[in-house]
Amino acid sequence: MIADIRTILWKEWKDVLTQGGPRAKWYPLVFLAIFCVFMPLQTGSAWVETPVSLGFYVMIPIILVVTWVADSFAGERERGTLETLLATRLSDRAILFGKIAAVAGFAWGMTLAAFFTGLVAVNIAHWTGQIVLYKPSIALGCVGLSFLAATLSANAGILVSLRAATVRQAQQTLGLAVFAVAWIPILGINLIPDAWKAYLAELLKSGDFTLVVLIVVTSLLILDIVLLGAAIARFQRTRLILD
């Protein structure tokens, strides 16, 4: 199945890189230049020494996934290629995992590129005579959380794309989902009991950063598994044909 997943990956990446014509090959570099050089340069050494970059490295994969994932199945359906793909020897799992891996892999790969580009940018611009590195906990948090954010948003996006009749419909649903993800925590904090708020504030003040990251990682992992399970259950050839 790994070879089949690689085949889907090959097609998806080839397809997305040619989507905007010959110029599309330069888009990732433009992205890196703007978001992964400019931001670290503005923030200085705090970019690698404090958790300030953590949120950024979680958001990058989500943004990248959302811009692409709507097209995965809804695009195939809209352009009339889905039935032909389903009529091949590829297994359901190979197609599904290939699609998820393509989106999540691209987003996570770009995030890692941003991670290292930021490090290089900070070292060059704010050279102090010795190389500055990310703190191990921050580095691990960035790499791990960005991976989970990429797979989580890819799983959620694939699920939406599987159900959507058109790319536009999938994009609209995903737009609402991102809006909800961004605003529900803010609203939620106002709604939770004061005792919980006090506990959370204490947790953050105590500086037990590892515990916070562990809680986030565990939550994301559980959500990831649930969404992947839902996508596997939803991906049925017969259902997709009738859709």
Added chain:
Amino acid sequence: MPEPAICTQNLTRDFDTVRAVDNLSLEIPQGIIFGFLGPNGSGKTTTIRLLLGLLEPTGGRAEVLGCDVRTQSGAIRERTGALLEQVGLYERLSAEDNLEFFGRVYRLSKDERRDRINELLTRLGLIDRRKEMVRDWSRGMKQKLAVARALLHRPQLIFLDEPTAGLDPIAAASLRDDLKTLAKREGVTVFMNTHNLPEAEKLCDRVGVIREGRLLAVDHPDRLRAKNGGPKVDIFGQGFNEHVLTLLRMQPAVSSIETQNGHLSIHLNEETDVAPLINLMVGAGVQVEEIRKGKTSLDEVFLTLMEEVK
């Protein structure tokens, strides 16, 4: 005796309120081009989807290349190729990349992919344009590329769902020629849905006629014509009065007679010498200007079968 390429027994598929395929029993031997004829919405596409294991049958059973469509659909798709209702090409990829992708899907080695892609694109006259994005191509070229894709992994059986639909007559004729040549050369069995009867007549070794999900007839186009029409002779001229028509109807070789647009069509029971009939007509005062011997077209057979169902 080799196993049939396709064998169905009472294959049935219901949708909410419609029976799309109704107790279809069919046996298609290997190595032939089979034409599945029927009007729009008659169940042709659903039949292909059932045979590819893309839809579950509601009842009955079907085997494709010896594999059960319910339990071995993966094995069926491994050994078959398909050009479905929609051409199914990735328009943002080049022709070569489209085939490269499907070559990888069917696990052809790098060398096999390169040789096979070159071979098929050359045979179809597309080799010089292999680097172009498919979205810039004409519909005829896309259909040809889709045929190449269906044949790429040397399947034993290919399904074609109205391959020439929407093509201009020249592109359609060109695709038909290529299809026939390639199918014979590769020894592949072809299951082709069409409502283009002249196309079925030119391409198919055997045809099945379906309407409202039910199989009305299945046979070689010639035998189908013989059963439902047979040979005929068209006579152009003057003097086709009732006396002449009565005389002709009394002849044992004559099956039926009809007059239309100033000419007389005589349907014969079997291939026979028409000279005695012409002598008879001339003797009865008919002025014969032109005689055309021919066969009942598949169009006429098809319409007859459709009328019988009504």
